[in-house]
Amino acid sequence: MEIAIQLVIAGILQGGLYALAAFGLSLIFGVSNVLNLAHGEFLMLGGLFCFLIFSATGLNPFLIGLMILPFAFFLGYIFDRFLMRPLAGKKEHIRLMSSILVTLGAALCIGDVTSFLAGAEEKGVDYSMPSFFWGDLYISYLRLLAMVMIAGLTVGIHYYLKKTYTGRALRATTQNIRGAMLVGVDTSRIRSVTFGIGSMLASIAGVFYVVLLSISPDMGLTVTIKYLCIIVLGGLGSLIGSLVGGVILGLTESIVSYYNPHWGQTAAFLILVLILLIRPKGLFGK
Amino acid sequence: MNRIILGIVLLFLLIFPVFNLPYLNTFLIILFMYILLAESYDILGGYTGYINMGHIAFFGIGAYTFGLLWNTGLSLYLSFLAGTLAAVVFAILISFPLFRLQGAYFSLAAFALVKLMEHLTLNLSSITHGSDGLKVLEGNRMIPMYYLSLLLVVAVVVVSFLITRSRFGLAMASVREEEEIAFDFGVPVQRIKTTAMVISASFAGLMGSFYTWYTIFINPSMVFGTEMALMPIAMAMLGGSGVIIGPVIGAVFLLIVEETLWTRFAYLHTAAYGLVILLVGLFMPGGLVRLRPVRRFLIRVGLFKEL
Amino acid sequence: MLVVQELSKTFGGLTALSGIDFQVEQGSITGIIGPNGAGKTTMFNLISGTFLPTSGSIRFKGRDITRIKSDKVCRIGMSRTYQNARPFEALSVLQNVLIGISYGRKDRPNIKRAESEAMDILRFLDLERHAPVLADQLSPLNKKRLELARALGTQPELLLLDEIAAGLIPSETLEMMEVIKQIRSRGTTILMIEHIMKAVMDLSDRVIVLNYGVKIAEGKPQEVSSNPKVIEAYLGEEVEEKGEETP
Numbered sequence: 001m002e003i004a005i006q007l008v009i010a011g012i013l014q015g016g017l018y019a020l021a022a023f024g025l026s027l028i029f030g031v032s033n034v035l036n037l038a039h040g041e042f043l044m045l046g047g048l049f050c051f052l053i054f055s056a057t058g059l060n061p062f063l064i065g066l067m068i069l070p071f072a073f074f075l076g077y078i079f080d081r082f083l084m085r086p087l088a089g090k091k092e093h094i095r096l097m098s099s100i101l102v103t104l105g106a107a108l109c110i111g112d113v114t115s116f117l118a119g120a121e122e123k124g125v126d127y128s129m130p131s132f133f134w135g136d137l138y139i140s141y142l143r144l145l146a147m148v149m150i151a152g153l154t155v156g157i158h159y160y161l162k163k164t165y166t167g168r169a170l171r172a173t174t175q176n177i178r179g180a181m182l183v184g185v186d187t188s189r190i191r192s193v194t195f196g197i198g199s200m201l202a203s204i205a206g207v208f209y210v211v212l213l214s215i216s217p218d219m220g221l222t223v224t225i226k227y228l229c230i231i232v233l234g235g236l237g238s239l240i241g242s243l244v245g246g247v248i249l250g251l252t253e254s255i256v257s258y259y260n261p262h263w264g265q266t267a268a269f270l271i272l273v274l275i276l277l278i279r280p281k282g283l284f285g286k
Numbered sequence: 287m288n289r290i291i292l293g294i295v296l297l298f299l300l301i302f303p304v305f306n307l308p309y310l311n312t313f314l315i316i317l318f319m320y321i322l323l324a325e326s327y328d329i330l331g332g333y334t335g336y337i338n339m340g341h342i343a344f345f346g347i348g349a350y351t352f353g354l355l356w357n358t359g360l361s362l363y364l365s366f367l368a369g370t371l372a373a374v375v376f377a378i379l380i381s382f383p384l385f386r387l388q389g390a391y392f393s394l395a396a397f398a399l400v401k402l403m404e405h406l407t408l409n410l411s412s413i414t415h416g417s418d419g420l421k422v423l424e425g426n427r428m429i430p431m432y433y434l435s436l437l438l439v440v441a442v443v444v445v446s447f448l449i450t451r452s453r454f455g456l457a458m459a460s461v462r463e464e465e466e467i468a469f470d471f472g473v474p475v476q477r478i479k480t481t482a483m484v485i486s487a488s489f490a491g492l493m494g495s496f497y498t499w500y501t502i503f504i505n506p507s508m509v510f511g512t513e514m515a516l517m518p519i520a521m522a523m524l525g526g527s528g529v530i531i532g533p534v535i536g537a538v539f540l541l542i543v544e545e546t547l548w549t550r551f552a553y554l555h556t557a558a559y560g561l562v563i564l565l566v567g568l569f570m571p572g573g574l575v576r577l578r579p580v581r582r583f584l585i586r587v588g589l590f591k592e593l
Numbered sequence: 594m595l596v597v598q599e600l601s602k603t604f605g606g607l608t609a610l611s612g613i614d615f616q617v618e619q620g621s622i623t624g625i626i627g628p629n630g631a632g633k634t635t636m637f638n639l640i641s642g643t644f645l646p647t648s649g650s651i652r653f654k655g656r657d658i659t660r661i662k663s664d665k666v667c668r669i670g671m672s673r674t675y676q677n678a679r680p681f682e683a684l685s686v687l688q689n690v691l692i693g694i695s696y697g698r699k700d701r702p703n704i705k706r707a708e709s710e711a712m713d714i715l716r717f718l719d720l721e722r723h724a725p726v727l728a729d730q731l732s733p734l735n736k737k738r739l740e741l742a743r744a745l746g747t748q749p750e751l752l753l754l755d756e757i758a759a760g761l762i763p764s765e766t767l768e769m770m771e772v773i774k775q776i777r778s779r780g781t782t783i784l785m786i787e788h789i790m791k792a793v794m795d796l797s798d799r800v801i802v803l804n805y806g807v808k809i810a811e812g813k814p815q816e817v818s819s820n821p822k823v824i825e826a827y828l829g830e831e832v833e834e835k836g837e838e839t840p
Contacts, residue, residue, distance in 0.1 A: 035390050086568060093335045093462070096390060097523045100337070101567025103515055108560025116553050221512050225401060232394045266405035268327055273402055276395045280386045453695040456684075458691050463681035470641065470663040470673065471747065472697035480720065 002136045007254050013143055015250025016243070017208050021223070022230040023157065023242040029231060030174035031194040033092070034099035036085060040224035041110040044217060045209035046072055046203025048114065051123045061125050061154065063151070065207035070202050076199025079106070107220050115217035126215035139143030146208055153204065158239055161224040170194055196264040225233055230270050235282030244283060248275075288588035297560035299436055303429050307511055311428055313387060315500070318435035319493060319539050324525070324533035325442045325520035326489035330482045331519065333455060333593050336385075337461030337520060339397030342371040342401050346509035348494025350407060353420045355505060360414055366495045371505040373491025374484055383482040388465075399514065404510035419505030423426040437492070442489050446530045450486075450593045459593045462528075524566050528574030529592040531584065594619040594782050595640070595751060601650035602635055609635045609669055610806045613649070617751070622783045623771070624793035624814075627803035628826055633786040636803070638752050640784075641673050642666040648808065653751065667697045672749035676756045676786075678736035681727035686720055687711055688738055689728055693746030714742050734765050741772070752776065754785040758792045770796055790827070794818060802826070 025039045046068065053064045083106065087098045129141040161167040172180040173190050181187050209215050230249055234241025249268045257264030277282065303311060303334050305492070314364050315387035326423040356362065387395055407414045414420060437485075449455040457478045460468035469475045508514065508557060523561035525536020570577055575584060584590035595617040602610045610632045617623045638644045638649055642663035645669050650659045658666055672693070680689050690711040694702060702710065707715055715721045718738045723731060728739060737757055754773070758766045773796060777783055787793040793800060794814040801811040802817055804826040811821050817823055 025357065029390065033390070035393070043456070083564070083568060087571070092389065093337065096337060096393070097527060098567045101520060101523055102564050104406070104520060105560040105564025105567060109564065110556045110560075112554055112557035129563045171317070178430065213464070223514065228394050229398050229401075232391060232398070237295060237323075262409050266409050269398060269402040269405055272398050273395070277383045278397070280383070280391070280395075281392075301721070409738065453691070453707075456688055456692055457696060458683050459684055459688070463683055464679055466643070467679055467681070468692065470667060471693050471743065472664045472667040473692065474696075537709065 003258070004220040005137060006012045007100035007258055008251065009143075009147075010138075011148075011254035013147050013150075013212075013246030013250070014077050014254055016147060016154075016229065017205055017212075017231055018248075019243040019246030020150055020153060020208070020252055021072055021205035022227040022246055023154075023239055024198035024205075025224075025243050026231040026238070027174075027194050027201075028198040030089070031170060032080070032084060032191045034087065034095065035103065035193075035228065036106040036198070037100065037221065037224055038079070038110065039198065039227060040220035041107050041114075041224060042072065042076065042199045042202035043206040043209065043214055044114065044220050045110070046206025047073070047215035048118060048123065048206070048217075049203075050207045051210050051215070052118070053127055054125045054127070061127050061207060062145075065204055068203060069134070072200045072203035074169035074195040075196075077192045077196040079196035084191065084195065088191070094225050107224070111217050112221050120217055122214045122216040123210065124212050127211055131285075133159060146212060150208075151171070154243065156238070157201075161239070165192070166193060167191070171281070219262065222254065230283055231268070231271050233275055235284035238284040239280075241282060291587060291589070296440070303432055308428065313431060313541075313545065315428070315432055315435055318432075318439045318517060319336075320441055320537040320541055321520060321534050322435065322489060322493050324521040324537045325439070325446060325488065326486045326493075327441075327534045328522045328527055329449065329489075330479075332532070333458040333462065334479055334482050335447065336479065336482075336520070337393045338396050338483070338486070339393040339489060340380075340399045340514065341486065341518065342510060342515040342531060343396075343400045344377060344490035345497070346400075346403055346407070346493030346506075348373045349419065349498045349504050349509045350414060350494075351491075353422050353498040356422055356499070357420075362499075365593050366492065369498075370492040370506055371487050373481060373494070374553040377483045377489045378480065379460035382481050385476060385479050400510055400515050403564050404506045407506040407510065411417075414506070417505060419503050419508075420498070421503050424502050427500050429584040431463035434496050435455030438493060438496070439490065443530065443534070445485065445489075447591065450530060450591055453548060454478070454481070455593050464522050465512075507547070522561065523574055526575035526592075529573070529575050529590065531589050531591070532573050532575045539574060554577065595784065596652060597640070597652045598637060598652075598654040600636070600651065601647045602632075602639055602644065603647050608806055610639070610646075610803075611801075613808050614810065615801050615811060617782060618798075619782055620780065621798040622775070622777055622796050624797035624800045625784065625786045625803060625811055626788070626790055626800060629788065630805075631803040631827045632806040633803055634755060635806075637673060637786065639670060639801055641753060667669055667747055667749075668699055670750040671745040671749070671753065672697060672744040672751075673753035674737075674740040674744055674755055674757055675757065678733070679739050680728035680731075680736060680739050680785055681742065683727060685725050686715065686726055686731070686742075688723040689739055690714055690742045690746045693743045697747030711742075711746060714745050717775075718742050719747075724791065733760055737761065737769065738772075741776075745776070749781060751784060755781060756786055758787060758789065766792060790818065 012072040024038060028036050030036065048066045049068050050061050053059065054061050054151065083102050084099070087095050090098065131138060131140040156210055161171055168182065169190050172185060173187050175185055204214065230241055230245040232249065234245030252268045252271050253264040256267040295453065302314065323345060324339070327338060328340050330336055346367035351372035355368050356365040358369070382394060383542065384395060408416050411526055429491050439555045457468065460473055461475055465475060494509065520534040520538035521540050524540060526532025544559055548559050551558065574580055575590065581590060597613060597615050600610060613636065625636065627633055639646045642658065642661055645660060652658065653669060653671060656669070658669065681692065691707055694707045694710055712721065712724065715724055718741060720735060720738055722740060723735060731739060754824065758769055761769060761815040770792065773783060784792065790823060797814055800814050800817045801808060802823050809822045809826060810820045
C-alpha cells in the first residue's frame, strides 16, 4: 500500500512537471498554430542557466529560476518576433511545414551550440532538503515543495488567462483569430507574448528538471516530442487537458517502471496512441 | 532537353562504380536512400498535404521484418517482399484511425507511432535483441546495393511522375486543397489517402529491407531515431514539397551541406546544419525549387512538374 | 424532381431549420430567399448530403437520399456551388473542372474525353483562355464562374447555387443571371439561394422564403413579394442593419 501511494505521488509530481512545460507548448500551438520543435531547448536552457549560476554562487536554485524568468520571456518573445512572425498569414499546411523546418533548425542549432560551449555531459544541481516520515510514508520536502509550486503556478496561469486583459486576448486569439483582430486585439503582439510565456514555463520546468532530475544539451528534441504528445493527448490549448495528459503519462511511467523499468516509456506511448484512436481530438479537445 | 539531361545523369550513375571510388560510392548509397525516403514521403505529404512525421516507421518496419525473416532462413527475395508487405500492412492498419485526424494532430499522432515502434523494438528484446541490435549474414554488398537503391530511386520518381499525370494525382491534390469539397465532388477521399500512404509505405519498406541487408547491423535508433525520422521530411520540404524534383534536390542539397560541414568543421557542424534548415524554412517557404531563378531554369529544361 | 418533407436540423440546442416542406419541379428555377441566418445554406448542406438532417426526408428523382452522403449524391446527379467561392486554389482552372468530370459522375470518361469536355464547359462560361491559370489568381467574377464550371462538369440534373451573385457588381450580376438562364434552357433544374431579393425575382418560377429556420411563404415571385410576412422579415432586417450603423 505504501508503495502504491509512493508511486502515485511520484507519478503525479512527474506528471505535473510534464504538464507545466507542455502547457507552454500548448498555448503556443493554440495561438499561432505552429509546431514549436524548439520548445525543449528553452527548457534545457532554463535548467542550464540555473546550473551555471548555482555553481558560481550557490544561491537557492528556485530563486535563480525566478531571476532568469525575464530573460526566458525575452528569449521567447524575440524568437517569435524574428523567426515565427514571417510565417504568419501563409496557408495552413505551408505554415505548418515552414514552422517544422524553422523550429527543427533552431533546435539543432541551440542544442549543438550549447553542448559546444557548456559541454555535452549531463548536469544536475546538487541541492537537497531534509525528508520526513508521515506515518509509513517517506516524503521528501524537495518533492513536496516542487508539487506545491507546480500547483500554485497552475492556479496562477489559470487566473492570468481568465482575469487579465492579455490573458483574455490570448484566449480570444486561440478561439477565433479574425474575431480577436476585429475587436482590436493586436494578434501579432499576442503571439510574441504567448511565445514569451511559453518559454518562461519551459524554463521553470527546466529548473525543476535540473534540481530533481538532470539535464543535458541533447535532451531538447526528446522532451519536445513528449510534450507534443501530451498536448495532443489532452487537446490543444486546454490547461486542464495538459494537466490530465501530463499526469496520465507521469503515472503510467512511474507505475509501470516500478514493475519493469524498461517498459515505462513504452507504456506511456502505447496509452497515448490508444487514447488517440478512441478520441482523435484528445481528451478535452472539441 | 530534359530527356538528354536525365539520360546523361543516369548513364553517369550507371557506370559510376567502374571508377572504384568506395568513399563516393558509399556516399551515393546514403544519398539514394535519403532521396528515396524524401520522395516517397512526398507522395503522401506533398500531394495530399498530410505531413506524415511517422514516415520512417515504414522504413524501420521493413528493416526489422527483413532482418528477422532472413535470419530464420527465408530466401532473400521473399524476405525483401516480406519487408515491403509488412510496411504496407502497417500503413493500411494505421490509415483508418490516423486519417480521422488533420493538420498538426495527424503529424504528431504519426510521430508518436514512430516513438512507440522505437520503444517496442527496444523492449521486445527476446525478438529484436533490443539495443544490442539485429545482425544478419555478413558480406560486402556495396556494388549490388548501389544498383538496387539507384533502381528504387528511379522507380519512385517514375511512379511520382505517373501519379502527377493521372486522375488519381488530381484527386490527391484536390484533397490537399479542399478536402471537404473534393468529397462533395465525388472524390473517394478516404480511399485516396489510404492508397497514397500505401504507395509511400511500400517504397520505404523495401528500402528498409535493402538497408538491413547492406549494413548487416541495425538497432532501434538507427531506423526509428528522431533525426532519422525528421531528416527526410526536412529534405522534401527544403527542396520543394509537391514538385517531383523537389525532394531529390532537397536530399542532394542537405546531404552535401552535411558532408561538407562534417569534413570542414571539427565542431558545431550540427549547429551550422540546423542554421541552414532554419534559413531555408524562413526565406523559402516553397522550398528551393520554387525560388524564382531555380523555378525558371527547371521549367526551361522541362523538369518542373508539380501537382 | 426534388421533394423535401418535414426537414429539420438542430445544432446542439439551436434549431437551424424546422419542418420545411417544398418541391422542385423538373426544368424549373426555384429561389430560396431569406435574411441572414435564416437557414438557407444549412438547407443546401442537408440536401447535398454534407450534413445529416435531425428529422424529415429528402427525395431526389424518386429516390430517398436523406442519409446518403455528398459524394454519392453528386454521382446521382446533383451538384453545387459555395457561398464563398472555394476552388482548389493551387490547381489550374482546367484541373478544377476535370475533378468534377472524373469523379462526380457515374461514367468515368478517359482523360482525353474529360479534357475536351472540360474545355467545352470553359468555353461556354468564357473561361477558356484562363484554362492553364491557377485558380487562386482569378478575379472574383471568374472564381464564381469556375465554381459553376466545376459543378457543370458533373453533368448535374439539379444544380444548387449558393449566392452565386454575392460580391458581384450589378453588371456582372446581370451577366451571371443570363448564364443561369442558358444552363436551365439546356435542361438543368436549378435551386438557388439569394440574399438579395431582386436577383431572384426576375429569374425564378417559384420562390421559397425562410426566416429563422421556418418557411414563411412560398409561391410565384409576385405573390411572395407582396406577402406581408415577407416584407416584415426583410424590413426587420433593414432596421437592424441601420441600427448597427449609427454608433
